[in-house]
Amino acid sequence: MSSKDYILNALKSSAIAPQAMPVFNVAPRIDDLVGQFETNLNTVAGTLHREGGLVALQLKVDELIAQGLQVISMVDGIKGNRAVTDTAHELRDIDYAVIPGDLGVAENGAIWVNNKNLGHRVTPFICENLFLVIEADTIVANMHQAASKVTLEKGEFGTFIAGPSKTADIEQALVVGAHGACSLNVYLV
Amino acid sequence: MSNKNSAVHAKKAEIFCRDEARVDWHSKALWTVREKRDRAAGSLPEWEQLRQIGSEMKLHTLTNLGLYLEEFEKNCLENGIQVHWAKDGAEHNRIVHKILADKKVKKLVKSKSMLTEECHLNPYLEGHGIEVIDTDLGERIIQLAGQPPSHIVLPAIHMKRGEVGDLFHDKIGTEAGASDPFYLTRAARAHLREQFLSADAAMTGVNMAVADKGAVVVCTNEGNADMGANLPKLQLHSMGIDKIVPDLESASALLRTLARNATGQPVTTYSSFYRGPQEGGEMHVIIVDNGRTDMLKDKILAESLKCIRCGGCLNTCPVYRRSGGHSYNYTIPGPIGIAVGAQNDDTNSIPWACTLCGSCSYVCPTKVPLDKIIHHHRRLKAEAGKLPYGKSSYMPLVGNFMASETMLNCSMSVARTALKVLPGSLLKPFSGAWGKYRELPTAPNSSFEAWFKKNRG
């Protein structure tokens, strides 16, 4: 018998009584979605830029490039100084990545990004610092609403990003900047 | 599983308890996490509703596990994901090795997975000449120290910063005497970046496997799973059969409670959904039983498979906090470790590493009835005549007590009376290792059960 058949067969003698799937009718908190999003983004060590939109972001990017930093942009209308590389590994020296997010989640400050907008999947993780861009009206109240809105087609990769990478593995001291990006700035457009 | 380091829990806990200052520090560190969890849970008015949904959804999935596993496999295959099934840890390890050997993998980067710990994958692969690098900072610390994890979410919680500093100085060349967490973390970042960039394959555990999408969800705060899986062309994900959820909606509901209950964060920094390999890459999922279908045959033990491994029950457990994770004779310590590991505990002592205070069941985001399961384990041990050394000598009747609800309740009321009328010095020797460093409790007037019946029942 294959191990698959063995497992499926063993499951037939499960002792627990049938249980129906529950209904997920959780009331969303819909007041001031942008405000909630900003508060929670701060909690996870990210920063929201409400004003200035893409113009402010481009100014920031120009400033970074003038300092000699490597910036890759995956957002239409924002110009960096690096193009998508042939291999993912060549992104190792990227200082800043500018990436579009599909939606924001007010209850926890997370932003959904999909690999269609990443060049290589590793882009938002390998860059030293991350800029995410989201449209204000894509912010949803909670994860239940996010689940019904995110797109994840066959073969795709998508991720909720809530702040820069962090760890508290050494004596519970919070350190921002573990293996992924060391900072996260979110621009609202 | 027999373990060459086997010793009854009280004995191992005693070793940990020798350093009182460390015990206090350990207990306090975990209590701080518990408090953060309380604040995060308290900030959601729907918290109790989410626990109920989590519990029912997991139970629903467990009662239809065969269907969901087959649906998951079918959808994975359509997404270009290769699926493997393993009866036990040994088969899991063989499958992983074969996939790696076929691609001539020399170096594997791994993100945290309690399942691979359970299967003892690292030593197996190392024995076959494959270098395995644990990439979660806590896991890397204990890997360099040659230790097993002592907590499922905070694997190096038992180590002090100075000890990490000394270790890093030895192993990765940080400055002698350095103990600043920021400095050490950045040094580890640089060291591990080189590993990510030179690895031939990556492996992760699975937080949730989404049946209707054929996707796996992997959560980390550090980004190590994603740095790993998205660089090399070969990615592997090991999952227990209990990780399945029906759909995205279910996965999102669990994401709402997982991090809040683990560390008090509103959500993990990265919650990644892999619905297929990267372009030109390969993705494998290994579905593992390793005793889980056996647990499903016992309707009380079965509920431990609702666990989403948030670690909340460890942080709140008064025994875990004061005995350390290495005292449990099992990869997974604390209440959930007892629930899923007691059957294989050759010392038969870990079901007693518990005061039955019930705090764990109360914090659990999927309502795993941990105290009930642990109590059940005691009964199973007693029925099998496998009481740990000590318990059977000074409490020869305990087996009968435990096996009978009436006797147990009755004996507890005797204990309450004894605590009231007999002097502590007379009673203390009977409290075993537990009472050695503690005052005996003031006895309540009635049992909790009687109180509950009267006031809430």
Ligand code: SF4
């Ligand atoms: S049993 Fe519950 S509280 Fe404990 S780790 Fe599992 S999900 Fe968390």
